[in-house]
Amino acid sequence: MTTLILALGCGAAAGLVLGALGAGGSMLTVPALVYLLGFTPAQATTAGLVIVAVTSLTALVTHSRAGDVRWKAGTLFAVAGIVPAAVAGLAADRLPQPVLTAAFALVAGFAAVRMLRAAFAKPSASCEDGESAGEGPSEARTATVAASGGKPEAHPGKAAATGAGLGALTGLLGVGGGFLAVPALVTRLAFPMRAAIGTSLLVIAVNALASLAMRGSAASSLDWATVVPFAAAAILAARDGRRVASRVSGRLLQRAFAFMLLAVAGLMLIDALS
Template structure:
């Protein structure tokens, strides 16, 4: 049964990432907790690997399309602050209470849901300068390491608003940043001996079905009404956030 639920989790995560682009990876930790049965610390660590592998697949797919190439200058600037803060976020997450981590994740899910329920705004881009991009990069990197999400739903708007990138270029750049941040955070846990016990079978199953799901999701995305999919996903996020709150409150201690 666990194997079936793990495969289902991989497909759900991959499909959500393929259809929605930024934001889909936020389902990974709840899926690992509720469907696969991992505890919070293990779910966050495994999520870093799964999200990184799926984002890497998305990046490879983007290489086939010239308009979906990442912006090199912005990528380098963002990575300068996001990579070190991802490592620090992962190390902080290893020592603080799992309840605090779940609290941060719930807040992020609510923020993401609200953003998806709102009508998309026009792209009023501003050239905010290097310092603001570095600050946003540090924040999103820390969030990635702390709670195991890709942070694309924060990175993409930041790249559009502060770096002046188009949505397509911002999403492509975001995927590369997610790969970098999740890799740095996961390696930080391993080298400092703060990683939980790894479940190789779960990782391989999730990554394999997640990659298949993201490829299928990118195909399906062209056939579905985007605004309806985003609204449905937003309500699912709110429901899952409520479930995480109930789970946390019901745990002893």
């Protein structure tokens, strides 16, 4: 009974964060599975991918209905990262765990700093709520917005190149990738925060499913009596997370997400060096 309650509580927390921020699910799921529910790191990574994949897909539907998913750029972004993620995943098996943990922490810290710079920059008069500061619409951007029904699409080449780089990092670090996808979509592709959150769910789902395809045999040995209630609670809580996101300004979400990244980066760096 205690295990079931822990699984439900941890799942609800992970789902709420994933639904509200479009990221962070695996950062809560994997530690909870290891330190609270007794999974080995290998089991936790595989179970985390299962949980994050199904939760992301559910949350993606909700964000899509709200118009917060950029399907064209998001699909390019996600698909371009599949092969690099697989190759990097093979390389990760040959690296010491402290090196991977330290790399994870440094990348997360770098992404957090970039997000904070954008979130605290003084907005221009033309900035919409949730957009990066100082980004007034140029003529080309305005034309792109008009052609896409009011939703600017990123340049395909830039989306694919950024997605490939993210896929490599995701495969190397073994996470869904939302904590990197959201900053990349905001800072590299100039997405408003809410669109970045919604689109990142597509990226997370694709990355998680691609990683699971490489771990099919490991999934069969999971403790499904724990994984299923964890995932069910996460799915239900992700809907509430979307409601939270709809009531909070894009800049506030950026700041909350960045500070969460800094905290995770600090804790992981301490763990790698200890």
